[in-house]
Amino acid sequence: MATKKKSSGKLKSVRPSGKKDDNFFELVFEVARQIPKGRVTSYGAIAACLGAKSSSRMVGWAMNGAGRVKPKVPAHRVVNRLGILSGKHHFTPSGMMEKLLKKEGIKVKNDQVQDFKNVFWDPAESLRL
DNA sequence: CGCCTGACGAAAC
């Protein structure tokens, strides 16, 4: 076998529309799906629940595919640790995230979740990992 | 193959 490997570029990609065996990504999606209505959680909380609290960024990246996996992942229920809708710019339209949250009973003001700690849902506690 | 970017987080300043 000697140096086979890819010459230039990885043939991995995010696998658009279908297939998603990425363990880490899948875990993030699964946890996100468990978020009860009217509740929100943070990227770091999910990451910590998975044992990768330092990789909170990867959680955000994982959410990048949230809208393309099935069943759909309520990424709008995931905000940053400050309760700010950090990912609203990735939704279409951008205000949909806030709209969905309000519709579920979550108060949002100025792109920020009000009473955040009150609606905060900790996967580590609910899932008891 | 290296550099930069990125939906975070915590620490340093």
Next chain:
DNA sequence: GGTTTCGCCAGGC
């Protein structure tokens, strides 16, 4: 207490 930097890992160019 706001701003900046590092860490973390993956992917795009």
